[in-house]
Amino acid sequence: MKNKSIWESEYINKNVKKLNKDLDLDVLIIGGGLTGLSTLYNLRHSKLKIALVEENLVGLGTTAKTTGKINYLQELIYYDIAKKCNVQKSLLYLKSQVNATVELIKIIKKEKIACDLEQVTSFVYAHQKDLKKLQYQANLLKKVGIDVKEHYQDNAYSISVSNTFVFQPLKYILALKNICLNNKQHIYEKTKIIKIEKYANYYLAYTDKYKIKTKKIVLACHYPNFLIPYFMPLKVNIEKSYITASLNKYKKETTITSSLPTISKRYYQNKNSYLIYLNNSSKISDNLNEKNCYDNILNKHSKIKYWWKNTDLITIDKMPYIGRVYKNDDSLLIGTGYNTWGMTNASLAGSILSDILLNKSNEYEKLFDPLRINFFNHPLSILKNCYYNILSYVQNKIIKNKPWYQNIQIKNINGQSIATYTYKNKKYQVYNKCPHLGCSLVFNEVDQTWDCPCHASRFNLAGKCIKGPSTYDITYKPNSKFKYNKLIIKK
Numbered sequence: 209m210k211n212k213s214i215w216e217s218e219y220i221n222k223n224v225k226k227l228n229k230d231l232d233l234d235v236l237i238i239g240g241g242l243t244g245l246s247t248l249y250n251l252r253h254s255k256l257k258i259a260l261v262e263e264n265l266v267g268l269g270t271t272a273k274t275t276g277k278i279n280y281l282q283e284l285i286y287y288d289i290a291k292k293c294n295v296q297k298s299l300l301y302l303k304s305q306v307n308a309t310v311e312l313i314k315i316i317k318k319e320k321i322a323c324d325l326e327q328v329t330s331f332v333y334a335h336q337k338d339l340k341k342l343q344y345q346a347n348l349l350k351k352v353g354i355d356v357k358e359h360y361q362d363n364a365y366s367i368s369v370s371n372t373f374v375f376q377p378l379k380y381i382l383a384l385k386n387i388c389l390n391n392k393q394h395i396y397e398k399t400k401i402i403k404i405e406k407y408a409n410y411y412l413a414y415t416d417k418y419k420i421k422t423k424k425i426v427l428a429c430h431y432p433n434f435l436i437p438y439f440m441p442l443k444v445n446i447e448k449s450y451i452t453a454s455l456n457k458y459k460k461e462t463t464i465t466s467s468l469p470t471i472s473k474r475y476y477q478n479k480n481s482y483l484i485y486l487n488n489s490s491k492i493s494d495n496l497n498e499k500n501c502y503d504n505i506l507n508k509h510s511k512i513k514y515w516w517k518n519t520d521l522i523t524i525d526k527m528p529y530i531g532r533v534y535k536n537d538d539s540l541l542i543g544t545g546y547n548t549w550g551m552t553n554a555s556l557a558g559s560i561l562s563d564i565l566l567n568k569s570n571e572y573e574k575l576f577d578p579l580r581i582n583f584f585n586h587p588l589s590i591l592k593n594c595y596y597n598i599l600s601y602v603q604n605k606i607i608k609n610k611p612w613y614q615n616i617q618i619k620n621i622n623g624q625s626i627a628t629y630t631y632k633n634k635k636y637q638v639y640n641k642c643p644h645l646g647c648s649l650v651f652n653e654v655d656q657t658w659d660c661p662c663h664a665s666r667f668n669l670a671g672k673c674i675k676g677p678s679t680y681d682i683t684y685k686p687n688s689k690f691k692y693n694k695l696i697i698k699k
Protein backbone atom coordinates (compact mmCIF):
# COMPACT_ATOMS: atom_id res chain seq x y z
CA MET A 209 0.00 0.00 0.00
CA LYS A 210 1.56 3.32 -1.01
CA ASN A 211 0.91 6.84 0.26
CA LYS A 212 0.82 8.50 -3.17
CA SER A 213 -1.70 8.90 -5.95
CA ILE A 214 -2.19 6.15 -8.49
CA TRP A 215 -1.23 8.64 -11.23
CA GLU A 216 2.12 9.44 -9.53
CA SER A 217 2.92 5.71 -9.48
CA GLU A 218 2.93 5.78 -13.31
CA TYR A 219 4.86 9.06 -13.67
CA ILE A 220 7.91 9.08 -15.95
CA ASN A 221 9.15 12.59 -16.72
CA LYS A 222 12.06 13.00 -19.15
CA ASN A 223 13.89 16.13 -20.38
CA VAL A 224 13.82 17.96 -17.06
CA LYS A 225 15.63 21.28 -17.35
CA LYS A 226 16.32 23.72 -14.50
CA LEU A 227 16.70 27.45 -15.03
CA ASN A 228 20.42 28.18 -15.38
CA LYS A 229 20.51 31.82 -16.50
CA ASP A 230 18.64 35.14 -16.30
CA LEU A 231 15.78 35.54 -18.81
CA ASP A 232 14.13 38.42 -20.65
CA LEU A 233 10.56 37.50 -21.65
CA ASP A 234 7.21 38.70 -22.90
CA VAL A 235 5.29 36.22 -20.72
CA LEU A 236 6.29 34.21 -17.65
CA ILE A 237 3.93 31.41 -16.60
CA ILE A 238 4.39 30.40 -12.94
CA GLY A 239 3.20 26.84 -12.29
CA GLY A 240 3.31 23.64 -14.33
CA GLY A 241 -0.03 22.09 -13.43
CA LEU A 242 -2.93 21.78 -15.85
CA THR A 243 -3.54 25.57 -15.84
CA GLY A 244 0.07 26.47 -16.70
CA LEU A 245 0.58 23.78 -19.33
CA SER A 246 -2.80 24.39 -20.99
CA THR A 247 -1.91 28.09 -21.28
CA LEU A 248 1.53 27.31 -22.71
CA TYR A 249 0.01 24.79 -25.14
CA ASN A 250 -2.49 27.37 -26.39
CA LEU A 251 0.38 29.80 -27.03
CA ARG A 252 2.56 27.30 -28.90
CA HIS A 253 2.22 29.07 -32.28
CA SER A 254 2.62 32.62 -30.96
CA LYS A 255 5.73 34.71 -31.55
CA LEU A 256 5.84 35.83 -27.90
CA LYS A 257 8.93 34.99 -25.84
CA ILE A 258 7.41 32.74 -23.18
CA ALA A 259 8.72 30.46 -20.44
CA LEU A 260 6.97 28.30 -17.86
CA VAL A 261 8.61 27.71 -14.48
CA GLU A 262 7.63 24.95 -12.08
CA GLU A 263 9.04 24.65 -8.57
CA ASN A 264 8.83 20.85 -8.57
CA LEU A 265 8.22 18.64 -11.63
CA VAL A 266 5.31 19.39 -13.97
CA GLY A 267 1.98 17.96 -12.90
CA LEU A 268 3.01 16.96 -9.39
CA GLY A 269 0.90 19.63 -7.65
CA THR A 270 -2.86 19.38 -7.21
CA THR A 271 -3.25 17.91 -10.69
CA ALA A 272 -1.39 14.73 -9.66
CA LYS A 273 -3.96 14.07 -6.94
CA THR A 274 -7.32 14.53 -8.65
CA THR A 275 -9.76 11.76 -9.40
CA GLY A 276 -9.30 12.61 -13.09
CA LYS A 277 -12.92 13.04 -14.16
CA ILE A 278 -13.58 15.21 -17.20
CA ASN A 279 -17.10 16.04 -16.29
CA TYR A 280 -19.62 18.83 -16.64
CA LEU A 281 -22.13 17.19 -14.26
CA GLN A 282 -20.67 18.78 -11.15
CA GLU A 283 -22.63 18.07 -7.95
CA LEU A 284 -25.40 20.72 -7.70
CA ILE A 285 -23.26 23.51 -9.10
CA TYR A 286 -25.82 24.74 -11.66
CA TYR A 287 -28.48 25.00 -8.98
CA ASP A 288 -26.02 26.82 -6.69
CA ILE A 289 -24.97 29.36 -9.34
CA ALA A 290 -28.58 30.00 -10.34
CA LYS A 291 -29.41 30.78 -6.71
CA LYS A 292 -26.24 32.72 -5.81
CA CYS A 293 -26.16 34.67 -9.10
CA ASN A 294 -28.83 34.03 -11.74
CA VAL A 295 -30.03 31.47 -14.29
CA GLN A 296 -28.22 33.17 -17.21
CA LYS A 297 -24.87 32.85 -15.44
CA SER A 298 -25.62 29.26 -14.50
CA LEU A 299 -26.41 28.38 -18.13
CA LEU A 300 -23.30 30.19 -19.38
CA TYR A 301 -21.19 28.27 -16.86
CA LEU A 302 -22.83 25.04 -18.09
CA LYS A 303 -21.98 25.96 -21.68
CA SER A 304 -18.37 26.64 -20.67
CA GLN A 305 -18.05 23.22 -19.00
CA VAL A 306 -19.65 21.31 -21.90
CA ASN A 307 -17.38 23.15 -24.36
CA ALA A 308 -14.30 22.58 -22.19
CA THR A 309 -15.09 18.84 -22.12
CA VAL A 310 -15.42 18.78 -25.92
CA GLU A 311 -12.21 20.81 -26.43
CA LEU A 312 -10.17 18.65 -24.05
CA ILE A 313 -11.27 15.49 -25.87
CA LYS A 314 -10.49 17.16 -29.22
CA ILE A 315 -6.91 17.90 -28.05
CA ILE A 316 -6.44 14.31 -26.83
CA LYS A 317 -7.63 12.94 -30.17
CA LYS A 318 -5.84 15.48 -32.40
CA GLU A 319 -2.52 15.06 -30.58
CA LYS A 320 -3.06 11.28 -30.23
CA ILE A 321 -2.36 11.45 -26.47
CA ALA A 322 -2.36 8.04 -24.78
CA CYS A 323 -3.91 8.97 -21.43
CA ASP A 324 -6.35 6.10 -20.78
CA LEU A 325 -9.30 8.21 -21.93
CA GLU A 326 -12.67 6.50 -21.64
CA GLN A 327 -16.22 7.70 -22.07
CA VAL A 328 -18.36 7.00 -19.02
CA THR A 329 -21.83 7.69 -17.68
CA SER A 330 -21.73 10.12 -14.76
CA PHE A 331 -24.22 10.28 -11.90
CA VAL A 332 -24.98 12.84 -9.20
CA TYR A 333 -26.72 11.24 -6.21
CA ALA A 334 -28.79 13.49 -3.97
CA HIS A 335 -29.37 13.22 -0.29
CA GLN A 336 -33.11 13.33 0.45
CA LYS A 337 -32.85 16.98 1.55
CA ASP A 338 -31.42 17.93 -1.86
CA LEU A 339 -34.05 16.22 -4.03
CA LYS A 340 -35.76 19.48 -5.09
CA LYS A 341 -32.41 21.01 -6.01
CA LEU A 342 -31.50 17.96 -8.07
CA GLN A 343 -34.79 18.19 -9.98
CA TYR A 344 -34.24 21.92 -10.53
CA GLN A 345 -30.76 21.18 -11.92
CA ALA A 346 -32.10 18.39 -14.17
CA ASN A 347 -34.65 20.81 -15.65
CA LEU A 348 -31.96 23.43 -16.22
CA LEU A 349 -29.84 20.90 -18.15
CA LYS A 350 -32.85 19.77 -20.19
CA LYS A 351 -33.67 23.37 -21.04
CA VAL A 352 -30.47 23.59 -23.13
CA GLY A 353 -30.98 20.22 -24.77
CA ILE A 354 -28.74 18.05 -22.60
CA ASP A 355 -29.85 14.43 -22.53
CA VAL A 356 -30.11 14.03 -18.75
CA LYS A 357 -31.72 10.96 -17.23
CA GLU A 358 -33.51 11.01 -13.87
CA HIS A 359 -33.54 7.98 -11.60
CA TYR A 360 -35.89 8.13 -8.64
CA GLN A 361 -36.44 4.78 -7.01
CA ASP A 362 -36.17 3.08 -3.61
CA ASN A 363 -35.25 6.31 -1.84
CA ALA A 364 -32.20 6.76 -4.06
CA TYR A 365 -32.28 9.83 -6.26
CA SER A 366 -29.84 10.55 -9.03
CA ILE A 367 -29.43 12.16 -12.44
CA SER A 368 -26.99 11.05 -15.11
CA VAL A 369 -25.45 12.06 -18.42
CA SER A 370 -23.45 9.83 -20.71
CA ASN A 371 -21.09 12.13 -22.65
CA THR A 372 -18.51 12.53 -19.88
CA PHE A 373 -15.01 11.05 -19.57
CA VAL A 374 -12.24 9.83 -17.28
CA PHE A 375 -8.50 9.86 -17.99
CA GLN A 376 -5.03 9.63 -16.44
CA PRO A 377 -4.23 13.31 -15.77
CA LEU A 378 -0.45 12.96 -15.50
CA LYS A 379 -0.13 11.13 -18.82
CA TYR A 380 -2.04 14.05 -20.34
CA ILE A 381 0.17 16.68 -18.63
CA LEU A 382 3.40 14.97 -19.70
CA ALA A 383 2.12 14.76 -23.28
CA LEU A 384 1.33 18.51 -23.23
CA LYS A 385 4.84 19.15 -21.92
CA ASN A 386 6.38 17.19 -24.81
CA ILE A 387 4.22 18.94 -27.41
CA CYS A 388 5.32 22.32 -26.00
CA LEU A 389 8.99 21.29 -26.01
CA ASN A 390 8.65 20.05 -29.61
CA ASN A 391 7.33 23.51 -30.47
CA LYS A 392 10.54 24.98 -29.01
CA GLN A 393 8.77 26.39 -25.96
CA HIS A 394 10.72 26.72 -22.72
CA ILE A 395 9.86 24.82 -19.54
CA TYR A 396 12.07 25.06 -16.46
CA GLU A 397 11.34 22.56 -13.70
CA LYS A 398 12.80 22.54 -10.17
CA THR A 399 12.68 26.34 -10.52
CA LYS A 400 10.78 28.24 -7.85
CA ILE A 401 9.80 31.89 -7.95
CA ILE A 402 10.24 33.37 -4.51
CA LYS A 403 9.68 37.07 -5.07
CA ILE A 404 8.23 39.40 -7.71
CA GLU A 405 8.83 43.12 -8.16
CA LYS A 406 6.57 45.28 -10.32
CA TYR A 407 8.06 48.21 -12.28
CA ALA A 408 6.25 50.64 -14.59
CA ASN A 409 6.39 48.43 -17.72
CA TYR A 410 7.77 45.12 -16.55
CA TYR A 411 8.19 42.69 -13.67
CA LEU A 412 11.25 41.10 -12.15
CA ALA A 413 10.66 37.57 -10.84
CA TYR A 414 13.39 36.04 -8.71
CA THR A 415 14.45 32.44 -8.11
CA ASP A 416 17.14 31.76 -5.49
CA LYS A 417 19.85 32.35 -8.14
CA TYR A 418 18.37 34.02 -11.22
CA LYS A 419 16.22 36.91 -12.27
CA ILE A 420 13.50 36.89 -14.94
CA LYS A 421 12.51 40.18 -16.54
CA THR A 422 9.08 39.88 -18.11
CA LYS A 423 6.34 42.13 -19.51
CA LYS A 424 3.53 39.85 -18.33
CA ILE A 425 2.97 37.14 -15.73
CA VAL A 426 0.44 34.31 -15.56
CA LEU A 427 -0.10 33.04 -12.01
CA ALA A 428 -0.91 29.36 -12.58
CA CYS A 429 0.34 28.34 -9.14
CA HIS A 430 -2.97 27.07 -7.70
CA TYR A 431 -3.07 29.20 -4.52
CA PRO A 432 -1.68 32.54 -5.69
CA ASN A 433 0.57 34.28 -3.22
CA PHE A 434 2.16 37.08 -5.19
CA LEU A 435 -0.74 39.51 -5.04
CA ILE A 436 -1.31 42.96 -3.70
CA PRO A 437 -3.86 43.91 -2.45
CA TYR A 438 -4.11 40.41 -1.00
CA PHE A 439 -7.75 39.46 -0.59
CA MET A 440 -7.50 35.84 -1.73
CA PRO A 441 -8.07 34.24 1.73
CA LEU A 442 -11.39 36.09 1.87
CA LYS A 443 -12.42 35.06 -1.64
CA VAL A 444 -11.84 31.31 -1.30
CA ASN A 445 -11.91 28.58 1.27
CA ILE A 446 -9.95 25.37 1.00
CA GLU A 447 -11.49 21.92 0.96
CA LYS A 448 -9.51 18.73 1.59
CA SER A 449 -10.52 15.15 0.70
CA TYR A 450 -9.02 11.69 1.10
CA ILE A 451 -8.79 9.20 -1.74
CA THR A 452 -7.96 5.51 -2.22
CA ALA A 453 -7.39 3.34 -5.29
CA SER A 454 -8.19 -0.31 -4.65
CA LEU A 455 -8.06 -3.41 -6.80
CA ASN A 456 -11.82 -3.70 -7.02
CA LYS A 457 -13.89 -3.91 -10.17
CA TYR A 458 -16.24 -0.95 -10.69
CA LYS A 459 -18.75 -0.17 -13.42
CA LYS A 460 -17.63 2.09 -16.28
CA GLU A 461 -19.10 5.13 -14.60
CA THR A 462 -18.47 7.95 -12.17
CA THR A 463 -20.65 8.98 -9.25
CA ILE A 464 -20.64 11.85 -6.80
CA THR A 465 -22.98 12.90 -4.00
CA SER A 466 -24.79 16.21 -4.18
CA SER A 467 -23.30 17.80 -1.04
CA LEU A 468 -21.08 17.14 1.97
CA PRO A 469 -20.23 14.49 3.09
CA THR A 470 -18.99 13.91 -0.44
CA ILE A 471 -18.52 10.40 -1.76
CA SER A 472 -17.06 10.23 -5.24
CA LYS A 473 -16.22 7.09 -7.22
CA ARG A 474 -14.74 6.31 -10.57
CA TYR A 475 -13.48 3.43 -12.54
CA TYR A 476 -9.88 3.19 -13.77
CA GLN A 477 -8.43 0.49 -15.95
CA ASN A 478 -4.73 0.08 -16.71
CA LYS A 479 -3.14 -3.35 -16.39
CA ASN A 480 -5.57 -3.85 -13.49
CA SER A 481 -9.08 -2.67 -12.68
CA TYR A 482 -9.30 -0.06 -9.94
CA LEU A 483 -12.01 1.61 -7.93
CA ILE A 484 -11.01 5.18 -7.07
CA TYR A 485 -12.93 6.30 -4.01
CA LEU A 486 -13.03 9.76 -2.42
CA ASN A 487 -14.52 10.49 0.97
CA ASN A 488 -14.10 12.43 4.20
CA SER A 489 -14.10 15.92 2.70
CA SER A 490 -13.91 18.87 5.05
CA LYS A 491 -12.62 22.39 5.43
CA ILE A 492 -8.81 22.51 5.68
CA SER A 493 -9.13 23.88 9.22
CA ASP A 494 -11.30 20.94 10.45
CA ASN A 495 -10.25 17.41 11.48
CA LEU A 496 -6.54 18.12 11.98
CA ASN A 497 -5.59 14.61 13.08
CA GLU A 498 -4.44 13.15 9.77
CA LYS A 499 -4.22 9.62 11.12
CA ASN A 500 -7.93 9.65 11.98
CA CYS A 501 -8.78 11.14 8.59
CA TYR A 502 -6.86 8.42 6.75
CA ASP A 503 -8.15 5.65 9.05
CA ASN A 504 -11.69 6.72 8.20
CA ILE A 505 -11.15 5.96 4.55
CA LEU A 506 -8.61 3.13 4.69
CA ASN A 507 -11.09 0.75 6.30
CA LYS A 508 -13.75 1.31 3.64
CA HIS A 509 -12.31 -1.14 1.07
CA SER A 510 -10.03 -4.15 0.88
CA LYS A 511 -7.09 -4.45 -1.56
CA ILE A 512 -6.16 -0.74 -1.34
CA LYS A 513 -3.02 -0.06 -3.36
CA TYR A 514 -2.70 3.75 -3.18
CA TRP A 515 -4.02 6.39 -0.80
CA TRP A 516 -3.59 10.13 -0.83
CA LYS A 517 -5.23 13.46 -0.06
CA ASN A 518 -5.82 16.59 -2.09
CA THR A 519 -6.95 20.16 -1.54
CA ASP A 520 -8.70 22.62 -3.83
CA LEU A 521 -9.98 26.18 -3.69
CA ILE A 522 -13.71 26.76 -3.32
CA THR A 523 -14.88 30.16 -4.54
CA ILE A 524 -17.73 32.26 -3.27
CA ASP A 525 -20.04 31.89 -6.28
CA LYS A 526 -18.77 28.40 -7.29
CA MET A 527 -17.16 29.72 -10.48
CA PRO A 528 -13.40 30.02 -11.07
CA TYR A 529 -11.25 33.13 -10.98
CA ILE A 530 -9.70 33.39 -14.44
CA GLY A 531 -8.40 36.60 -15.98
CA ARG A 532 -6.90 39.95 -14.96
CA VAL A 533 -5.75 40.60 -11.40
CA TYR A 534 -5.88 44.39 -11.91
CA LYS A 535 -8.66 46.16 -13.78
CA ASN A 536 -7.88 46.90 -17.47
CA ASP A 537 -4.33 45.60 -17.04
CA ASP A 538 -3.19 42.56 -19.05
CA SER A 539 0.19 42.35 -17.34
CA LEU A 540 -0.84 40.10 -14.44
CA LEU A 541 -3.23 37.20 -15.08
CA ILE A 542 -4.48 34.38 -12.92
CA GLY A 543 -6.28 31.02 -13.22
CA THR A 544 -7.49 29.41 -10.00
CA GLY A 545 -10.52 28.52 -7.81
CA TYR A 546 -11.86 25.51 -9.69
CA ASN A 547 -14.12 24.14 -6.93
CA THR A 548 -12.68 20.61 -7.44
CA TRP A 549 -13.53 20.69 -11.15
CA GLY A 550 -10.13 21.66 -12.48
CA MET A 551 -9.82 19.37 -15.50
CA THR A 552 -12.42 21.35 -17.43
CA ASN A 553 -11.72 24.68 -15.70
CA ALA A 554 -7.91 24.62 -15.98
CA SER A 555 -8.22 23.74 -19.68
CA LEU A 556 -10.67 26.60 -20.04
CA ALA A 557 -8.23 28.89 -18.18
CA GLY A 558 -5.62 27.89 -20.78
CA SER A 559 -7.82 29.22 -23.58
CA ILE A 560 -9.09 32.36 -21.77
CA LEU A 561 -5.62 33.43 -20.55
CA SER A 562 -3.99 32.79 -23.91
CA ASP A 563 -6.78 34.76 -25.64
CA ILE A 564 -6.13 37.73 -23.31
CA LEU A 565 -2.39 37.52 -24.05
CA LEU A 566 -3.09 37.38 -27.79
CA ASN A 567 -5.62 40.27 -27.63
CA LYS A 568 -8.50 38.03 -28.67
CA SER A 569 -11.94 38.19 -27.11
CA ASN A 570 -13.32 35.21 -25.19
CA GLU A 571 -16.98 34.67 -24.42
CA TYR A 572 -16.29 33.55 -20.81
CA GLU A 573 -13.90 36.38 -19.87
CA LYS A 574 -16.57 38.41 -18.07
CA LEU A 575 -18.18 35.42 -16.31
CA PHE A 576 -14.89 34.35 -14.68
CA ASP A 577 -13.43 37.84 -14.09
CA PRO A 578 -11.50 37.51 -10.77
CA LEU A 579 -12.58 41.07 -9.85
CA ARG A 580 -16.31 40.24 -9.93
CA ILE A 581 -16.42 39.27 -6.24
CA ASN A 582 -16.28 42.00 -3.63
CA PHE A 583 -17.55 42.76 -0.15
CA PHE A 584 -20.58 44.65 -1.48
CA ASN A 585 -22.01 41.89 -3.69
CA HIS A 586 -21.19 38.92 -1.38
CA PRO A 587 -20.84 40.38 2.16
CA LEU A 588 -21.99 37.27 4.06
CA SER A 589 -19.70 34.86 2.24
CA ILE A 590 -16.71 37.20 2.66
CA LEU A 591 -17.45 37.59 6.38
CA LYS A 592 -17.80 33.80 6.71
CA ASN A 593 -14.38 33.25 5.10
CA CYS A 594 -12.95 35.99 7.31
CA TYR A 595 -14.36 34.21 10.38
CA TYR A 596 -12.85 30.83 9.38
CA ASN A 597 -9.44 32.43 8.75
CA ILE A 598 -9.41 34.12 12.13
CA LEU A 599 -10.77 31.07 13.97
CA SER A 600 -8.15 28.76 12.53
CA TYR A 601 -5.38 31.29 13.18
CA VAL A 602 -6.37 31.89 16.80
CA GLN A 603 -7.24 28.27 17.69
CA ASN A 604 -3.88 26.96 16.57
CA LYS A 605 -1.97 29.79 18.21
CA ILE A 606 -3.65 29.01 21.54
CA ILE A 607 -3.55 25.20 21.38
CA LYS A 608 -0.16 24.53 19.83
CA ASN A 609 0.36 21.07 21.27
CA LYS A 610 -1.93 18.41 19.83
CA PRO A 611 -2.80 15.06 21.43
CA TRP A 612 -0.64 13.14 18.93
CA TYR A 613 2.53 15.20 19.59
CA GLN A 614 4.55 12.52 21.41
CA ASN A 615 7.98 13.33 19.98
CA ILE A 616 7.42 17.02 19.54
CA GLN A 617 8.33 19.87 21.84
CA ILE A 618 7.26 23.43 21.18
CA LYS A 619 9.31 26.12 22.91
CA ASN A 620 9.60 29.84 22.75
CA ILE A 621 13.15 30.78 21.73
CA ASN A 622 13.95 34.51 21.54
CA GLY A 623 10.28 35.34 21.03
CA GLN A 624 9.76 32.73 18.27
CA SER A 625 7.73 29.53 18.58
CA ILE A 626 10.10 26.68 17.61
CA ALA A 627 9.02 23.04 17.21
CA THR A 628 11.57 20.28 17.78
CA TYR A 629 10.74 16.83 16.44
CA THR A 630 12.87 13.85 17.35
CA TYR A 631 12.83 11.06 14.78
CA LYS A 632 15.22 8.09 14.69
CA ASN A 633 17.52 9.88 17.16
CA LYS A 634 17.74 12.93 14.93
CA LYS A 635 16.38 16.33 15.96
CA TYR A 636 14.55 18.53 13.44
CA GLN A 637 13.89 22.15 14.42
CA VAL A 638 11.44 24.35 12.54
CA TYR A 639 9.66 27.65 13.06
CA ASN A 640 6.12 26.80 14.12
CA LYS A 641 4.74 29.44 11.77
CA CYS A 642 3.77 29.56 8.09
CA PRO A 643 5.65 32.22 6.07
CA HIS A 644 2.45 32.85 4.10
CA LEU A 645 0.33 34.61 6.75
CA GLY A 646 1.85 33.46 10.04
CA CYS A 647 -0.58 30.65 11.05
CA SER A 648 0.78 28.06 13.51
CA LEU A 649 1.48 24.72 11.84
CA VAL A 650 0.12 21.26 12.61
CA PHE A 651 2.28 18.14 12.49
CA ASN A 652 0.95 15.51 10.07
CA GLU A 653 2.19 12.23 11.51
CA VAL A 654 1.07 10.20 8.47
CA ASP A 655 3.07 12.10 5.85
CA GLN A 656 5.67 13.36 8.40
CA THR A 657 5.13 16.94 7.31
CA TRP A 658 4.22 20.27 8.91
CA ASP A 659 0.91 21.44 7.38
CA CYS A 660 -0.73 24.86 7.55
CA PRO A 661 -4.35 24.53 8.75
CA CYS A 662 -5.27 27.90 7.21
CA HIS A 663 -4.19 27.83 3.54
CA ALA A 664 -2.60 24.39 3.01
CA SER A 665 1.15 25.15 2.73
CA ARG A 666 3.27 22.09 3.58
CA PHE A 667 6.85 21.59 4.78
CA ASN A 668 8.97 18.46 5.18
CA LEU A 669 10.68 17.40 8.42
CA ALA A 670 13.72 19.55 7.67
CA GLY A 671 11.44 22.56 7.12
CA LYS A 672 11.68 22.74 3.32
CA CYS A 673 8.52 24.10 1.73
CA ILE A 674 7.00 21.35 -0.45
CA LYS A 675 3.70 23.06 -1.26
CA GLY A 676 2.57 26.68 -1.45
CA PRO A 677 1.20 29.26 -0.93
CA SER A 678 4.33 29.66 1.22
CA THR A 679 7.37 30.33 -0.92
CA TYR A 680 9.87 30.13 1.96
CA ASP A 681 11.20 27.30 4.13
CA ILE A 682 10.72 27.14 7.92
CA THR A 683 14.02 25.49 8.92
CA TYR A 684 15.17 27.02 12.21
CA LYS A 685 18.69 28.42 12.08
CA PRO A 686 19.57 30.32 15.29
CA ASN A 687 21.43 33.09 13.46
CA SER A 688 19.01 33.71 10.60
CA LYS A 689 15.70 35.56 10.58
CA PHE A 690 12.26 34.10 9.86
CA LYS A 691 11.12 35.24 6.40
CA TYR A 692 7.52 36.01 5.51
CA ASN A 693 6.27 35.56 1.92
CA LYS A 694 6.76 38.58 -0.28
CA LEU A 695 3.79 39.98 -2.16
CA ILE A 696 4.34 41.72 -5.47
CA ILE A 697 6.37 44.78 -4.57
CA LYS A 698 5.65 47.90 -6.59
CA LYS A 699 8.87 49.82 -7.32
Ligand SMILES: Cc1cc2nc3c(=O)[nH]c(=O)nc-3n(C[C@H](O)[C@H](O)[C@H](O)COP(=O)(O)OP(=O)(O)OC[C@H]3O[C@@H](n4cnc5c(N)ncnc54)[C@H](O)[C@@H]3O)c2cc1C
Binds near residue numbers: 240276
Ligand atom coordinates in the same frame (compact mmCIF):
# COMPACT_ATOMS: atom_id res chain seq x y z
C1 LIG B 1 -9.88 15.65 -3.86
C2 LIG B 1 -9.92 16.32 -5.18
C3 LIG B 1 -10.33 15.62 -6.31
C4 LIG B 1 -10.40 16.26 -7.53
N1 LIG B 1 -10.85 15.57 -8.63
C5 LIG B 1 -11.09 16.23 -9.77
C6 LIG B 1 -11.70 15.57 -10.89
O1 LIG B 1 -12.00 14.39 -10.85
N2 LIG B 1 -11.96 16.30 -12.00
C7 LIG B 1 -11.66 17.63 -12.07
O2 LIG B 1 -11.99 18.25 -13.06
N3 LIG B 1 -11.00 18.26 -11.07
C8 LIG B 1 -10.72 17.60 -9.93
N4 LIG B 1 -10.11 18.24 -8.88
C9 LIG B 1 -9.62 19.62 -9.07
C10 LIG B 1 -8.27 19.67 -9.76
O3 LIG B 1 -7.43 18.67 -9.25
C11 LIG B 1 -7.57 21.02 -9.58
O4 LIG B 1 -8.50 22.06 -9.65
C12 LIG B 1 -6.52 21.25 -10.66
O5 LIG B 1 -5.66 20.13 -10.69
C13 LIG B 1 -5.73 22.52 -10.40
O6 LIG B 1 -4.73 22.62 -11.39
P1 LIG B 1 -3.71 23.83 -11.34
O7 LIG B 1 -2.83 23.73 -12.52
O8 LIG B 1 -4.44 25.10 -11.13
O9 LIG B 1 -2.89 23.58 -9.98
P2 LIG B 1 -1.64 22.62 -9.71
O10 LIG B 1 -1.79 21.32 -10.38
O11 LIG B 1 -1.46 22.61 -8.24
O12 LIG B 1 -0.45 23.39 -10.39
C14 LIG B 1 0.16 24.53 -9.80
C15 LIG B 1 1.66 24.34 -9.91
O13 LIG B 1 2.30 25.55 -9.54
C16 LIG B 1 3.53 25.21 -8.93
N5 LIG B 1 3.95 26.37 -8.13
C17 LIG B 1 3.33 26.90 -7.05
N6 LIG B 1 4.04 27.96 -6.58
C18 LIG B 1 5.12 28.09 -7.39
C19 LIG B 1 6.23 28.99 -7.40
N7 LIG B 1 6.36 29.94 -6.47
N8 LIG B 1 7.17 28.87 -8.38
C20 LIG B 1 7.05 27.88 -9.32
N9 LIG B 1 6.03 26.98 -9.33
C21 LIG B 1 5.07 27.10 -8.39
C22 LIG B 1 3.18 23.98 -8.08
O14 LIG B 1 4.31 23.21 -7.79
C23 LIG B 1 2.18 23.25 -8.97
O15 LIG B 1 2.77 22.22 -9.74
C24 LIG B 1 -10.01 17.61 -7.65
C25 LIG B 1 -9.56 18.31 -6.52
C26 LIG B 1 -9.53 17.68 -5.30
C27 LIG B 1 -9.09 18.44 -4.10
